[in-house]
Amino acid sequence: MISPDRIRQIEARRDELAAQMATGNLDGDRFVQVSKEYAELEPVAQAAGEVRRLRQEADSLAFMTGDADAELRAMAEEELRDNKAALEAADRRLALALLPRDAADQRSAMLEVRAGTGGDEAALFAGDLFRMYQRYAERQGWRVELISASDSDAGGYKEVVASVTGTGVFAKLKFESGVHRVQRVPVTESGGRIHTSAATVAVLPEAEEVDVQIDEAKDLRIDVYRSSGPGGQSVNTTDSAVRITHLPTGLVVIQQDEKSQHKNKAKALKVLRTRLYEAERERLAAERSGTRRAMVGSGDRSERIRTYNFPQGRVTDHRINLTLHRLPEILQGEMDELLGALIAQDEAERLATLDA
Numbered sequence: 519m520i521s522p523d524r525i526r527q528i529e530a531r532r533d534e535l536a537a538q539m540a541t542g543n544l545d546g547d548r549f550v551q552v553s554k555e556y557a558e559l560e561p562v563a564q565a566a567g568e569v570r571r572l573r574q575e576a577d578s579l580a581f582m583t584g585d586a587d588a589e590l591r592a593m594a595e596e597e598l599r600d601n602k603a604a605l606e607a608a609d610r611r612l613a614l615a616l617l618p619r620d621a622a623d624q625r626s627a628m629l630e631v632r633a634g635t636g637g638d639e640a641a642l643f644a645g646d647l648f649r650m651y652q653r654y655a656e657r658q659g660w661r662v663e664l665i666s667a668s669d670s671d672a673g674g675y676k677e678v679v680a681s682v683t684g685t686g687v688f689a690k691l692k693f694e695s696g697v698h699r700v701q702r703v704p705v706t707e708s709g710g711r712i713h714t715s716a717a718t719v720a721v722l723p724e725a726e727e728v729d730v731q732i733d734e735a736k737d738l739r740i741d742v743y744r745s746s747g748p749g750g751q752s753v754n755t756t757d758s759a760v761r762i763t764h765l766p767t768g769l770v771v772i773q774q775d776e777k778s779q780h781k782n783k784a785k786a787l788k789v790l791r792t793r794l795y796e797a798e799r800e801r802l803a804a805e806r807s808g809t810r811r812a813m814v815g816s817g818d819r820s821e822r823i824r825t826y827n828f829p830q831g832r833v834t835d836h837r838i839n840l841t842l843h844r845l846p847e848i849l850q851g852e853m854d855e856l857l858g859a860l861i862a863q864d865e866a867e868r869l870a871t872l873d874a
Contacts, residue, residue, distance in 0.1 A: 520612050522573075525566040532556065532563035565612040572605040610869075617868050622723035622799065623689035628665070628792045629721055630679045634697065636715025638672035643700040643826075644717040645674030646849060651682070651691070653851025660684030665785050666775045679789065681724065688723040693837075693860040695721050696821045702828035712829060716822075724788070725795030732764075732791070739763040740783070745774040762786045769793060838863045 535556040538544060544552060579601055582594035631648045633640040655662050661683045668676040682691070699716045707713065732738065745759040759774035760782040771793070773786035825834045826845060833848050833856065834841045840859050842848065848856060 520566070520569065520609065520616070522570070525570050525612075528559065528566045529563050529570075532559050535559065562612070562615040565608065565615045569605070569608045569612050572601060572608055576601050576605060613869055614865055617865070620689070620692075623692075624686050625688045625723040626660075626681065626683040627688040627691055627721050628679065628724055628789065629662075629682050629691070630677070630719070631675065632677045632718045632720075633670065633675065634716035634718050636700075636713065638670060638674075639700075639704045639713055640715040640717055641670030641672060641674035641676055642704075643674065643698075643715050644676070644678065645670075646700075647698060647717055647719060648675060648678050648680070650849050650851055650853070651694075652680075654853045655682050655684070655687075655851075657851050658684060658687075658690070660687055664775070665789060666773060681788070683724075688721065690857055690861070691721045692723075693857070693864070694719050694823075696823035699822060699825045700828070701825065722792050722796040723799070725791040727791070730791045730794045730798075732787075732794075737765055739765060742779055758782055760786050762790055764790060764794065767794070767797070835860065 535552055538552050539549065539556065576598065579594050579598040583591055583598065585591045585594065629648075629651055631644045631651075633644040636643070652662050663681045663683065665679040665681055667678040670676050697716050697718055699714060701712055701714050703710055704713050734740075739762070741761045741763075742757045743759050743761070744757050758777055758779045759772070760779060761770065761772045762783070763770050769790065771786045771790045773782040773789070776782045776785065823835065823837055825836070826849075827834070828845065830843070831845045832841055832843045833845050835856065838859060840856070842856060844852070844855075
């Protein structure tokens with residue numbers, strides 16, 4: 519339960535920020551800073567105000583339960599029971615609003631899907647997963663831009679990387695990182711046997727230029743060469759493919775999907791910044807949390823997180839022991855129930871940590 523003093527502090531800070539904006543005396547940068555803090559604090563202040571109102575109402579109802587009039591006393595006792603339930607829910611909403619937020623939650627994200635064990639069937643499954651995320655993104659009003667793709671001869675992808683642009687993309691997709699397993703009868707299987715294959719998903723918050731400082735002259739080695747397609751076929755006749763090596767870390771990014779060297783370089787730098795930003799986030803997170811692992815998983819790409827069983831039409835998320843018999847709908851991008859359960863579990867785990 520949040521203390522009354524804490525609630526007063528929240529509301530006082532909200533009112534202070536509102537007063538600062540109302541003066542009209544703030545310069546551009548300061549106004550942006552104040553308005554951003556106000557926008558973040560206002561939902562918290564509203565939740566705090568609801569808790570304060572319900573507590574005041576509870577005090578009044580508790581006083582009325584001592585009334586000599588039996589009918590009035592019974593009515594107050596009934597309303598007090600309803601108030602208690604409402605107050606518990608409001609306290610939880612306020613506690614959730616006060617949880618530390620991942621600074622990357624509102625960012626766009628880089629989505630990477632790679633075929634794992636299972637040969638051609640794994641590549642087909644990687645394609646299924648990528649299309650699932652594309653359809654979910656469409657439902658959210660997000661934009662998906664293909665960064666690079668390595669097609670499989672049998673269909674699907676050996677590897678596909680895309681940028682998913684929109685508000686809150688990372689917050690909703692960040693728990694998708696890990697190994698996804700599929701159980702089904704491949705189209706090439708004449709005996710009807712069920713095969714198990716896997717694909718690996720990584721979701722990384724996209725970095726802005728200000729997040730990662732790169733000195734191109736000192737930190738990067740940039741090589742250009744002629745793109746080549748399957749079997750060594752020439753994609754184009756110019757040196758448009760770009761390989762960037764980040765010398766301080768040894769990280770290498772290759773981009774050759776565009777015919778323009780300039781576009782390939784821009785995409786490669788975008789991927790490089792995102793991976794460097796994520797590496798720094800992981801380092802800081804490890805320092806803060808030590809060995810603690812969240813219930814919904816560590817985001818480790820080697821961790822098996824979910825199974826898609828086609829014969830039974832079910833999807834099982836192993837981190838939260840959730841099974842949904844809605845596999846066709848989920849593959850069509852209807853992921854709200856699944857992702858909502860993961861987010862709720864993460865919130866519950868973080869609340870428990872605060873209470874511990």
